[in-house]
Amino acid sequence: MSNSPSVKPAKKCYEHLGGKLGELLLESFIEKEWIAKNAPSDKHFYITELGEKEFAKMGLDLTKIKSETI
Numbered sequence: 001m002s003n004s005p006s007v008k009p010a011k012k013c014y015e016h017l018g019g020k021l022g023e024l025l026l027e028s029f030i031e032k033e034w035i036a037k038n039a040p041s042d043k044h045f046y047i048t049e050l051g052e053k054e055f056a057k058m059g060l061d062l063t064k065i066k067s068e069t070i
Helices: 019-031 049-057
Strands: 011-013 016-018
Touching: 011 019, 016 019
Parallel strands: none
Antiparallel strands: 011 016
């Protein structure tokens, strides 16, 4: 791994991806409508039908994501 100034950090915090990479991925998934909220004030997102299709195309196994009761 290089320590050059051009390397951008991605942080793993517990089981979550954080840092600027995590932020950019979140923004992209929202813009593409792969994830959404029921209301702007909601804390949690859900994966949309479009998101399920697109994440599957990327080879992601969404069955590994646990549902949360909110």
